[in-house]
Amino acid sequence: MTESERAGDQASTENTGDAPAVDTPPKRKSAFGDPDASLLEQMGGVRGLVYSSIPILTFVPVNGFWGLTVAIWAALGVAVAMLMWSLLRRENPQPAISGFIGVAIGVLIAWRTGDAKGYFLYGIITQAVYGGAFALSALVRWPLVGVIWGLIDGRGMAWRRNPPARRWYAIATWIWAGLFAIRAVLQYALYLNDEVNWLGAARIAMGWPLALVAFAATIWAVRRAMAHENEPAAARDASDE
Known part of the structure; x- marks a missing residue:
């Protein structure tokens, strides 16, 4: 076999070989594309429900029993406690931060209006x-x-x-x-x-x-x-x- 024939056979072998596998990044899951995630998980989970509900469940009865001033401090205290708890556990603090901001604005308006x-x-x-x-x-x-x-x-x-x-x-x-x-x-x-x-x-x-x-x-x-x-x-x- 001549040199040119051997070179041709080598080129033919390389051309017919399998192409190198290309790693594809994993497909990103989304809230709408993950059928295994429950609606509650997609909306922030139980923590989001808790962070939005506890300050209200604190403010309303405390206001009824002990008045507005105590209710303001109680709601703020609960919001701060939930935020600190989230930070200490190194969880996603977004629900707690959003809840704290909402409570802070709410109690500020209540304090300013006296109602x-x-x-x-x-x-x-x-x-x-x-x-x-x-x-x-x-x-x-x-x-x-x-x-x-x-x-x-x-x-x-x-x-x-x-x-x-x-x-x-x-x-x-x-x-x-x-x-x-x-x-x-x-x-x-x-x-x-x-x-x-x-x-x-x-x-x-x-x-x-x-x-x-x-x-x-x-x-x-x-x-x-x-x-x-x-x-x-x-x-x-x-x-x-």
Whole structure:
């Protein structure tokens, strides 16, 4: 065998060999893409529920028995204790920090107004602002659920060029707008009637339970939007006709 023939055989062997395996990064799980995660886990787990509920469960009865000043210090003390506990255990402090900020603003308003119902005013205003923002985003065809999910999932705003996907994101956005509006309207009615005890009950009852329902509906709508995003352009155009 000549040198040229041996070189040709070597080249043929190299060309027919298996290509080197390329390691692919593990697929990132998301709140909407992990079927094994419960809704409560996807929304921050039991800790988020505890951090949002305990200060209210402290403030309302303490105010009823010992007055506003003691209730203010009791709610602040509980919020600080939960924050310190989270830091000492080296857990994600975000739920505790958010809870502490909300409590601090609430007790500040209550202290400034001299009325226990002021503790709930910040939450009512926040719900109204959120509801207005979500409704406005849907009206101008930039539904916030789509914007937020596009940033989380890394797909950007390509979904806006897909009318069926945009409609599903708008549905999810209107669900949240309705939730925030219901909370704001009903709690403001209790606020006007000085129903402090019922305000506390409404804050808890209309908090996580309703949010879980809205979150489940959001997952349902977002998955349908993503199905339209993943389908071929020809099938998408046919479904629009």
